[in-house]
Amino acid sequence: MEFGCWTFAWDLEIGIWNFSKSQMKLTSTIAFALALSAIVSAEDLPRKAKTPRESYPNADVIYDSVTAPDGKRLRTIITKPRHAKGKLPVIFLAGWLSCDSVEAPAGTKDASGLVFRSLARLPQFSLFRVDKQGVGDSEGVCGENDFESELGGYRAAFRALKNYEFIDSNRVFILGISNGGGFAPLVPELDAEPAQVRGYISVGGWAKTWFEHMLEIERRRFALMGKMPAEVTEMMKRAATLYYEWLIKGRGLDDILKEQPQLADLWPEGKDHTHLYGRPLAFYQQLQKLNLAAAWSRVTAPTYALRGEFDWIMSREDHQLIAAYVSANGGDAYAYEVPKTGHTFQHYLSLADAFKGKEAPFDPKVIGLLTDWLMKEGVTHED
Numbered sequence: 066m067e068f069g070c071w072t073f074a075w076d077l078e079i080g081i082w083n084f085s086k087s088q089m090k091l092t093s094t095i096a097f098a099l100a101l102s103a104i105v106s107a108e109d110l111p112r113k114a115k116t117p118r119e120s121y122p123n124a125d126v127i128y129d130s131v132t133a134p135d136g137k138r139l140r141t142i143i144t145k146p147r148h149a150k151g152k153l154p155v156i157f158l159a160g161w162l163s164c165d166s167v168e169a170p171a172g173t174k175d176a177s178g179l180v181f182r183s184l185a186r187l188p189q190f191s192l193f194r195v196d197k198q199g200v201g202d203s204e205g206v207c208g209e210n211d212f213e214s215e216l217g218g219y220r221a222a223f224r225a226l227k228n229y230e231f232i233d234s235n236r237v238f239i240l241g242i243s244n245g246g247g248f249a250p251l252v253p254e255l256d257a258e259p260a261q262v263r264g265y266i267s268v269g270g271w272a273k274t275w276f277e278h279m280l281e282i283e284r285r286r287f288a289l290m291g292k293m294p295a296e297v298t299e300m301m302k303r304a305a306t307l308y309y310e311w312l313i314k315g316r317g318l319d320d321i322l323k324e325q326p327q328l329a330d331l332w333p334e335g336k337d338h339t340h341l342y343g344r345p346l347a348f349y350q351q352l353q354k355l356n357l358a359a360a361w362s363r364v365t366a367p368t369y370a371l372r373g374e375f376d377w378i379m380s381r382e383d384h385q386l387i388a389a390y391v392s393a394n395g396g397d398a399y400a401y402e403v404p405k406t407g408h409t410f411q412h413y414l415s416l417a418d419a420f421k422g423k424e425a426p427f428d429p430k431v432i433g434l435l436t437d438w439l440m441k442e443g444v445t446h447e448d
Contacts, residue, residue, distance in 0.1 A: 276312045365396045
């Protein structure tokens, strides 16, 4: 497709796709055997998606699975450059909050999918993705799955990196997106695991408490809905009560609204009092218990914190805090606000368009931001 052609040309310009004719003609018995074994393994987890599996001209795609601590089998999608020699650094994805798959079939128009398809074609890296419980081919029900179970799945996937002979599990670059851009440093859990991570990229992440986040996003939401400033302030007084009772005191939403019915119109999901943004309420009460400032303050690996100019979901201060916490611990960290970009990789022309979901044509500059940093830290950087 046109986007893929552009990526290939851009990579040529910076010297990534440098294969000789002999390399291009080389056939790999090992790669064939690996792909064949992956197909057999993947059959253990039934295919639910109706789209064809991902495929690339110069990369093998392995559909495998990992078992989370809750017993659910989760789909993993791993790409291996077909002509790579030796072990490769790996980009490990810590995904978003919503129940959308990380699979990126050919022809996708989704901004994140377009980014994944470009990362999958990098000849210097492997890309490792996992679908959370109940998403894609993975077992479970996403709308009922809490955060602790989801994090357990990411941790199981992280430990599975060592199972692939072409992956250097001591050169991991965690790409955290949205919610994953906040909890990314929690994925390496055991004492020796943080040392496996050579870098973090946080895109649209968060660093405060979830209570603070809810107050900040609600103020932006009310304003973008067209409420007058004085009305926004009055609504925020009630919102502070609602979210304090729910997230700080840990009360059930129905109990809160029965006691204080004047708060009901503030709830983003209307009459659905069991979910928020498609996830169960317990999910967010568990997020509230996290101390992401402490997690990021332990990070010493290079960190690249990105935020879109028109991100109305997360606050501008969050990505700055992530970089500041890592820098204070002696790490090399950098915060950057991407112009005309939304919460993750979407291209918008205004904040109002972002709120309405009115996307402009995808802007591939975001791919360059990621690949340039990955090449610097994962290929040219000397230990």
